[in-house]
Amino acid sequence: MEVETLRDVVRWTRGVHSELSECLSMCQKDNEDERAKLVLSYLSNHESEIAKVVDVFEKKGNEHALNTWCVEYVNKFKLDHGEFCDRPFSDLNAQQIVAIVVKKHQYLLSLFRFLSMQAAIPSAKELLDALSFFEEHETMIMVQATNRFDDM
Secondary structure, three states, X not given: OOOOXXXXXXXXXXXXXXHHHHHHHHHHHHOOOHHHHHHHHHHHHHHHHHHHHHHHHHHHOOHHHHOOEXXXXXXXXXXXXXXXXXXXXXXXXXXXXXXXXXXXXXXXHHHHHHHHHHOOOHHHHHHHHHHHHXXXXXXXXXXXXXXXXXXX
């Protein structure tokens, strides 16, 4: 996917979460660790819900912000256009799975923060800051929820 505008960034982000959800779900079937299966199921559902919310950012977002060109900054950031499910989760334990998913969320957070620092238009900065806040909040929820699996 060619990422040129903030709308493209939002679409790409939604795709990342959707792809990650599918990957987690597929790997759940092959993982033999029961706790890891629980974590994979939870994370798959969580990523799917995040993708739905990110879709709302595009549908209800400020048109001026969404149409803001950012290709120059995306190229400087070296956006990962590769497959986001680059490591199968079927052979990992719960902690390893969570660590990889958190790392992917941190990558997205760093992208939003980088683009926000470059934004010259207030509405574009607001959009990126909102995406950043949402991504950070969802990551905290995910980590807290998966930590509860350790208490079981």
